[in-house]
Amino acid sequence: MGHPELRAAAEDIAFVFDTLGVGDALTRLAPYRDFDTATFVQVVDEAARFSREVLAPLNAAGDREGCTFHDGQVRTPAGFADAYGRYRDAGWPSLPCEPSLGGQGLPLAVQIAVQELTAGANLAWTMYPGILHGAYECIHRFGSEALRDAWLGPLVSGEWLATMCLTEPGAGSDLGQIRTRAEWVDASDATARVTGEKIFISGGDQDLTPNILHLVLARTPDASAGSGGLSLFLVPKVLANGERNAVYCTGIEHKMGIRGSATCSMAFEGATGYLVGAPHRGLEAMFAMMNSARLHVGASAVGLAQSACELATQHAHTRVQSRVPGTQAGTPIAGHPAVWRLLEGQRVAVEGARLLLYRAALAIDEGHHADTPDARDRAEALAALLTPIVKAMLTAQAFQGASDALQVFGGYGYVEETGISQFVRDARIPMIYEGTNEIQAIDLLMRKIVRDEGAALGQWLTWVRARVNEAKALDALHGFADALTCLDDWMALTPSLVALARTSPRAALCVAGDVMQAVHGLSMAGLWAHAAHAVHSVHGVQAMQGDGAGSGKLRAARHWLRYELPQTRRAITIVAAQINDPETAQ
Amino acid sequence: MGHPELRAAAEDIAFVFDTLGVGDALTRLAPYRDFDTATFVQVVDEAARFSREVLAPLNAAGDREGCTFHDGQVRTPAGFADAYGRYRDAGWPSLPCEPSLGGQGLPLAVQIAVQELTAGANLAWTMYPGILHGAYECIHRFGSEALRDAWLGPLVSGEWLATMCLTEPGAGSDLGQIRTRAEWVDASDATARVTGEKIFISGGDQDLTPNILHLVLARTPDASAGSGGLSLFLVPKVLANGERNAVYCTGIEHKMGIRGSATCSMAFEGATGYLVGAPHRGLEAMFAMMNSARLHVGASAVGLAQSACELATQHAHTRVQSRVPGTQAGTPIAGHPAVWRLLEGQRVAVEGARLLLYRAALAIDEGHHADTPDARDRAEALAALLTPIVKAMLTAQAFQGASDALQVFGGYGYVEETGISQFVRDARIPMIYEGTNEIQAIDLLMRKIVRDEGAALGQWLTWVRARVNEAKALDALHGFADALTCLDDWMALTPSLVALARTSPRAALCVAGDVMQAVHGLSMAGLWAHAAHAVHSVHGVQAMQGDGAGSGKLRAARHWLRYELPQTRRAITIVAAQINDPETAQ
Missing domain, CATH: 1.20.120 (Four Helix Bundle (Hemerythrin (Met), subunit A))
Known part of the structure; x- marks a missing residue:
C-alpha cells in the first residue's frame, strides 16, 4: 500500500484559512499583523511536503519494528532520529514560539495544521515533538526568569525534547492521587529532589535528542491532599553541569498502536527538579496549556482520519469487484453505493472536523491576542467550550473513520501488510489520552x-x-x-x-x-x-x-x-x- | 487480567431458552421431541465450563504466539491442538449432527450457543471447528451417497476438520470472478483435478487433525462465466488411499487479530476433487448453509462482546479513581455515571443481541422441521430476513462493545498485556467475513x-x-x-x-x-x-x-x-x- 500524499489535506486546510477567513482573522491580531494568509498556506504546504516525503515512509516500518528498551535506553525505530534531525534543522519546533526567543511567532492555528499533517503521516513519530509546544508554553508562561533563561532556548530550537509526567499507577484520571514527592533542597531557589514512579510517559526516553525536559507533577511535604496540593517541577534528564540526573526509564509498554512511540515507565530517584510557577499551583500551570494540548490531540485525529480516508479512496478506485449497478463491467468498487457511502461519510467527517478544529484554534489565538479584554474573554470562553468537543468528537470520529476505511479494503484490510489496520490501532489512543472522552463530556457539561x-x-x-x-x-x-x-x-x-x-x-x-x-x-x-x-x-x-x-x-x-x-x-x-x-x- | 468466566453468558442464554420459551418451541419440532429445555440448558452450562476451563486460558497466549508456517506446515499456538483433542473427545463436533450418523441430533440453536461460548473464550481457536457444522450440512445435504459414506463419518466425530475455499485474489465479494478450474478425470464418478489459488482460507492447514476436507468452488471447462457456472468440490488433504493430495498451504497472513487462527493461502495443483451436488450448482450448495454460517458469525460476535463486557465490568468494580459523586471515597469507577453508561450499554447490547440471535436460530430450526410446509415456509422467510441483520448488526455492535470495554480500562486498555485490546482486534474481522456488513445490508434490502x-x-x-x-x-x-x-x-x-x-x-x-x-x-x-x-x-x-x-x-x-x-x-x-x-x- 502507498503512503498518504496529504495533498487533499493541505488543500482543505488552505480552504479553511483562505475561503473561510481563518487566515484573515489571524492577521487582524496584533502579533500576526506582518503575516498574510498566503504565508500561512505556504507553511501548510511545506508541512505537507515534509510529512509526505520524510515521515509517511517511516510509518508502517516504525509500527513493525516498534521501540526497544535495553540497558535503560530506548531505541526508536530506524529513521525516526534522522527524521527528527531534519524536522529540527528545518526549524519546525520554533514555529509558534516568540520571535524574541528565536521563534517564528506563527499562530497556534498554523501549528495545529502542522500537527494535523505530521500526525496524518506518522502519529507515532509525531508523539515525540508533540509535547514540545505545551512544554514551551508552560515554562514560558509560568517559569521564573532564571528557569526560562536556562532551559527555554534548546526547546525553541528543538535541540531538546520534553515530556509531561502526570500519570502514576494509582493516578490516571484522578491526579489528586499522585504520590510522587518533592523535597526542597533549597527553597529559596526552588530546587527540590523528586522521588516517585510515573507511567505512560510518551517519549520518557528516546534517542532523538541528547537531553529531555520532564515536567513532573509532584507533592511537596507541606502540600494538602488532593490535586490542589500538587506542584510542577522541571526535571531535566541531563543537568546544566552535564551530569546525568537521577531520572530513569524503567521499561516501555507493548501497545495496540503507536508502536514507534516509546511509552515509558519512569523512576525519579531523588532527581533534581526546579519548581515551575507557584508551589501547589502545579495543576494550574499544567491546565493552562490543556486547551492547546487537547486541540493537538484533535488535530492528530483529523490527520489520521484523513490519511485513512485517502488510502481507502485510492483502493476503492483501483479494486474491481461485483458489477456496479448502472455501469460498465470493470468499474471499481468506489462506484458501489455502499462504498460511496463509506468514503463520502469519511470525507465529510474529516472536512467537517477541520471547520471545528480551526475555529477552536482561532478562538485560542484570539483569546490570547484580541485587541480588547472583552473580545479576549469571549474568545477564551468559546475556546473553552469547543475544546472538549474537538478532543472527544474528533477522536471518536477518527477511530470510526479508520475502521470504515479498513472496511473498504475488505479482507485485505485485516492483513497487517496492507497497512490500514495500523490506522485503526493508532486511532484508538487519542480517545483515551489527554483526558478520556468521557472526561471531556463531563468537562463540557459541568x-x-x-x-x-x-x-x-x-x-x-x-x-x-x-x-x-x-x-x-x-x-x-x-x-x-x-x-x-x-x-x-x-x-x-x-x-x-x-x-x-x-x-x-x-x-x-x-x-x-x-x-x-x-x-x-x-x-x-x-x-x-x-x-x-x-x-x-x-x-x-x-x-x-x-x-x-x-x-x-x-x-x-x-x-x-x-x-x-x-x-x-x-x-x-x-x-x-x-x-x-x-x-x-x- | 483474568479470563472471562462466561457464567453470566450461560445464565442469559438459559433465560432465552427457558423464560423466553425458545427451548419449548424447539421441543415442539419433531426431531427434538425427546429433548427438554433442561437438557439444552445443561449442554449450554457444559459448553460454558469447557470454554472457561480449556479455551479461555489459551486466548491471550495464542494471540501473542500466533501461528507459524515452516516447510509447508502450519503450527498452531501451544495448547490449541490439545484443546481440540479434548473438544473432539467430549463429543462437541457431533452435537448438531444426525443421530443416524452418530450425531447427537441437537438443534441448531443449541449449536449456536456453543459457538457463542467458545468464541467468547477464544475466537481464534473457535475458527478451526467453526466451519465443521457448515461442511457437514453441505456434504450431508448435497453430497452423493458414496461421498457421504466416504467422508462424513470423521467430520461427525471431529476426527477431521474442514474449510471453505471461496476467496481468490481477484474474487472476494464477487465470487463470479473465481478462476480456479476443475477438469474431469472421470465425469461418471464426478472426480476432477482442481487447479488454482485460494486466499484467506481459515484453517487451510493446521496441526489439529490428520486430514482436512476442503470445500472448493471451481469452474469446470464447460461452465458459463460468472457465479452461475461454479461447481463445488470436496478436496481432501489426504486421499482415501492415504496418499497426500496435491493441495498445499503456501503461506499464512499476519493479521490485526485472531492471530491464533491460521489464515492460509492455498495452492491446488491438480488436486483430486469430488463434485458435491450438481455441476454448476456450487453456489447453491454453498449458500444453503449461509444462513447458519452467518448466524455462527453473529454468535461469535455476541461471545466476544459478552467477554469484553465481563472483563470491563470486573475492572470497573476494582479500579478506584476520581471520587464518585454522592458516594464514599474509595468507590470503584463503576459508580461513575459515564462508566455506568458504557457498561450498561454493553450489557443491554449483548442481552438484546441474544434475543435476536436465538430467535433467528429458532427460525432456521423451524424452517427445517416445523410440521406443515406453510409453517416451514414462514419460518424460512423469517430466518432469511433476520440472518443478515444478525450478521451485520451483531458484529458491528461487538466491535463497538469491545472498544467501549477498552475505554473503561483507560490507558491500561491500550497496553497489550491487559488483554482487552485483543478483543477489539479480534472483533474487527466478523464485520468482514462471510459477506461484509455492506453486503448484508444489500441482501436485506434487495x-x-x-x-x-x-x-x-x-x-x-x-x-x-x-x-x-x-x-x-x-x-x-x-x-x-x-x-x-x-x-x-x-x-x-x-x-x-x-x-x-x-x-x-x-x-x-x-x-x-x-x-x-x-x-x-x-x-x-x-x-x-x-x-x-x-x-x-x-x-x-x-x-x-x-x-x-x-x-x-x-x-x-x-x-x-x-x-x-x-x-x-x-x-x-x-x-x-x-x-x-x-x-x-x-
Missing part, C-alpha cells in the same frame, strides 16, 4: 455549560443560528430548516438541563455524552452553513449546481444535513427524556 | 425486502407490533409508545422504499445500511417487549420495581428504550429523506 448557566454556549449558538439562517436562504440547501428546529429545541431545554445538573447531577452525567453529541451537531450545523455560504459568496450559484469550484464543499454540506444531522436529533431526544424523567434513568 | 415487496418483513413486524402493544400496557415501560410510532411510520413508508429500489436502485442502496438499522431497531423493540412481558408473566409486578428476579431484564428494556430506540428514529428519518428526495442523495 464546567462549560452548567457553571455559567449556558452563557457561553448561548453566545456560540447565537452565531450558529445566524449562519444557519443565512444558509437556509440558499437554494438547494433547504435541509438547514431541520437544523434550525433542532437548535430551537435545544436552546429551549438548556435551562432545564442546567437545573437537572444541579438538582440531580447523576442523572445529568448519564447523558453527558449525548449533550456532547448534541452541542457538536448543532455546532457543525453552523459551521457547515458558514462554509456553504462562503463557497456561495466566492464561487456563486454555479457551485450550488455543477461540478465547478466549491461544489465538493456544498455536496459535503448536503451530505451532512441528510446523513448526519439526524444524529443530533437523536441526542436531543435522549437528553430531553432524561430531563423529563430523571428517576428512571439508571 | 433480496429480503424488495423481492417479496415487504411481505416477510410485514409478517415479522406484525408479530413485533403485537409484542410492543402487549408490553405498552405494562406499567413503567411506557417508552414502548415511541416504538409503536416508529413502527407505524416505517410500515407506512415500506411500499415507497420498495418502489424507490425498483425505479432508482442507487438511491435506495445508498441507505441500505440505514434500512438495516431501522429494521434491526424495530425488531429489537418487539424482542425487548417480548422479554419484558415474559419476565412480567413469570416474576410478576415485583420485577417491575424492585431488585428481584427479572428486574435486570426490565432495566435493560428500559435502558434500550431510552438510549437506543432514538437510533431507530434516526435511521427512519434518513430513509424517509431519501425516498422524498432521491435526486440529491449523492
Whole structure:
C-alpha cells in the first residue's frame, strides 16, 4: 500500500484559512499583523511536503519494528532520529514560539495544521515533538526568569525534547492521587529532589535528542491532599553541569498502536527538579496549556482520519469487484453505493472536523491576542467550550473513520501488510489520552455549560443560528430548516438541563455524552452553513449546481444535513427524556 | 487480567431458552421431541465450563504466539491442538449432527450457543471447528451417497476438520470472478483435478487433525462465466488411499487479530476433487448453509462482546479513581455515571443481541422441521430476513462493545498485556467475513425486502407490533409508545422504499445500511417487549420495581428504550429523506 500524499489535506486546510477567513482573522491580531494568509498556506504546504516525503515512509516500518528498551535506553525505530534531525534543522519546533526567543511567532492555528499533517503521516513519530509546544508554553508562561533563561532556548530550537509526567499507577484520571514527592533542597531557589514512579510517559526516553525536559507533577511535604496540593517541577534528564540526573526509564509498554512511540515507565530517584510557577499551583500551570494540548490531540485525529480516508479512496478506485449497478463491467468498487457511502461519510467527517478544529484554534489565538479584554474573554470562553468537543468528537470520529476505511479494503484490510489496520490501532489512543472522552463530556457539561448557566454556549449558538439562517436562504440547501428546529429545541431545554445538573447531577452525567453529541451537531450545523455560504459568496450559484469550484464543499454540506444531522436529533431526544424523567434513568 | 468466566453468558442464554420459551418451541419440532429445555440448558452450562476451563486460558497466549508456517506446515499456538483433542473427545463436533450418523441430533440453536461460548473464550481457536457444522450440512445435504459414506463419518466425530475455499485474489465479494478450474478425470464418478489459488482460507492447514476436507468452488471447462457456472468440490488433504493430495498451504497472513487462527493461502495443483451436488450448482450448495454460517458469525460476535463486557465490568468494580459523586471515597469507577453508561450499554447490547440471535436460530430450526410446509415456509422467510441483520448488526455492535470495554480500562486498555485490546482486534474481522456488513445490508434490502415487496418483513413486524402493544400496557415501560410510532411510520413508508429500489436502485442502496438499522431497531423493540412481558408473566409486578428476579431484564428494556430506540428514529428519518428526495442523495 502507498503512503498518504496529504495533498487533499493541505488543500482543505488552505480552504479553511483562505475561503473561510481563518487566515484573515489571524492577521487582524496584533502579533500576526506582518503575516498574510498566503504565508500561512505556504507553511501548510511545506508541512505537507515534509510529512509526505520524510515521515509517511517511516510509518508502517516504525509500527513493525516498534521501540526497544535495553540497558535503560530506548531505541526508536530506524529513521525516526534522522527524521527528527531534519524536522529540527528545518526549524519546525520554533514555529509558534516568540520571535524574541528565536521563534517564528506563527499562530497556534498554523501549528495545529502542522500537527494535523505530521500526525496524518506518522502519529507515532509525531508523539515525540508533540509535547514540545505545551512544554514551551508552560515554562514560558509560568517559569521564573532564571528557569526560562536556562532551559527555554534548546526547546525553541528543538535541540531538546520534553515530556509531561502526570500519570502514576494509582493516578490516571484522578491526579489528586499522585504520590510522587518533592523535597526542597533549597527553597529559596526552588530546587527540590523528586522521588516517585510515573507511567505512560510518551517519549520518557528516546534517542532523538541528547537531553529531555520532564515536567513532573509532584507533592511537596507541606502540600494538602488532593490535586490542589500538587506542584510542577522541571526535571531535566541531563543537568546544566552535564551530569546525568537521577531520572530513569524503567521499561516501555507493548501497545495496540503507536508502536514507534516509546511509552515509558519512569523512576525519579531523588532527581533534581526546579519548581515551575507557584508551589501547589502545579495543576494550574499544567491546565493552562490543556486547551492547546487537547486541540493537538484533535488535530492528530483529523490527520489520521484523513490519511485513512485517502488510502481507502485510492483502493476503492483501483479494486474491481461485483458489477456496479448502472455501469460498465470493470468499474471499481468506489462506484458501489455502499462504498460511496463509506468514503463520502469519511470525507465529510474529516472536512467537517477541520471547520471545528480551526475555529477552536482561532478562538485560542484570539483569546490570547484580541485587541480588547472583552473580545479576549469571549474568545477564551468559546475556546473553552469547543475544546472538549474537538478532543472527544474528533477522536471518536477518527477511530470510526479508520475502521470504515479498513472496511473498504475488505479482507485485505485485516492483513497487517496492507497497512490500514495500523490506522485503526493508532486511532484508538487519542480517545483515551489527554483526558478520556468521557472526561471531556463531563468537562463540557459541568464546567462549560452548567457553571455559567449556558452563557457561553448561548453566545456560540447565537452565531450558529445566524449562519444557519443565512444558509437556509440558499437554494438547494433547504435541509438547514431541520437544523434550525433542532437548535430551537435545544436552546429551549438548556435551562432545564442546567437545573437537572444541579438538582440531580447523576442523572445529568448519564447523558453527558449525548449533550456532547448534541452541542457538536448543532455546532457543525453552523459551521457547515458558514462554509456553504462562503463557497456561495466566492464561487456563486454555479457551485450550488455543477461540478465547478466549491461544489465538493456544498455536496459535503448536503451530505451532512441528510446523513448526519439526524444524529443530533437523536441526542436531543435522549437528553430531553432524561430531563423529563430523571428517576428512571439508571 | 483474568479470563472471562462466561457464567453470566450461560445464565442469559438459559433465560432465552427457558423464560423466553425458545427451548419449548424447539421441543415442539419433531426431531427434538425427546429433548427438554433442561437438557439444552445443561449442554449450554457444559459448553460454558469447557470454554472457561480449556479455551479461555489459551486466548491471550495464542494471540501473542500466533501461528507459524515452516516447510509447508502450519503450527498452531501451544495448547490449541490439545484443546481440540479434548473438544473432539467430549463429543462437541457431533452435537448438531444426525443421530443416524452418530450425531447427537441437537438443534441448531443449541449449536449456536456453543459457538457463542467458545468464541467468547477464544475466537481464534473457535475458527478451526467453526466451519465443521457448515461442511457437514453441505456434504450431508448435497453430497452423493458414496461421498457421504466416504467422508462424513470423521467430520461427525471431529476426527477431521474442514474449510471453505471461496476467496481468490481477484474474487472476494464477487465470487463470479473465481478462476480456479476443475477438469474431469472421470465425469461418471464426478472426480476432477482442481487447479488454482485460494486466499484467506481459515484453517487451510493446521496441526489439529490428520486430514482436512476442503470445500472448493471451481469452474469446470464447460461452465458459463460468472457465479452461475461454479461447481463445488470436496478436496481432501489426504486421499482415501492415504496418499497426500496435491493441495498445499503456501503461506499464512499476519493479521490485526485472531492471530491464533491460521489464515492460509492455498495452492491446488491438480488436486483430486469430488463434485458435491450438481455441476454448476456450487453456489447453491454453498449458500444453503449461509444462513447458519452467518448466524455462527453473529454468535461469535455476541461471545466476544459478552467477554469484553465481563472483563470491563470486573475492572470497573476494582479500579478506584476520581471520587464518585454522592458516594464514599474509595468507590470503584463503576459508580461513575459515564462508566455506568458504557457498561450498561454493553450489557443491554449483548442481552438484546441474544434475543435476536436465538430467535433467528429458532427460525432456521423451524424452517427445517416445523410440521406443515406453510409453517416451514414462514419460518424460512423469517430466518432469511433476520440472518443478515444478525450478521451485520451483531458484529458491528461487538466491535463497538469491545472498544467501549477498552475505554473503561483507560490507558491500561491500550497496553497489550491487559488483554482487552485483543478483543477489539479480534472483533474487527466478523464485520468482514462471510459477506461484509455492506453486503448484508444489500441482501436485506434487495433480496429480503424488495423481492417479496415487504411481505416477510410485514409478517415479522406484525408479530413485533403485537409484542410492543402487549408490553405498552405494562406499567413503567411506557417508552414502548415511541416504538409503536416508529413502527407505524416505517410500515407506512415500506411500499415507497420498495418502489424507490425498483425505479432508482442507487438511491435506495445508498441507505441500505440505514434500512438495516431501522429494521434491526424495530425488531429489537418487539424482542425487548417480548422479554419484558415474559419476565412480567413469570416474576410478576415485583420485577417491575424492585431488585428481584427479572428486574435486570426490565432495566435493560428500559435502558434500550431510552438510549437506543432514538437510533431507530434516526435511521427512519434518513430513509424517509431519501425516498422524498432521491435526486440529491449523492
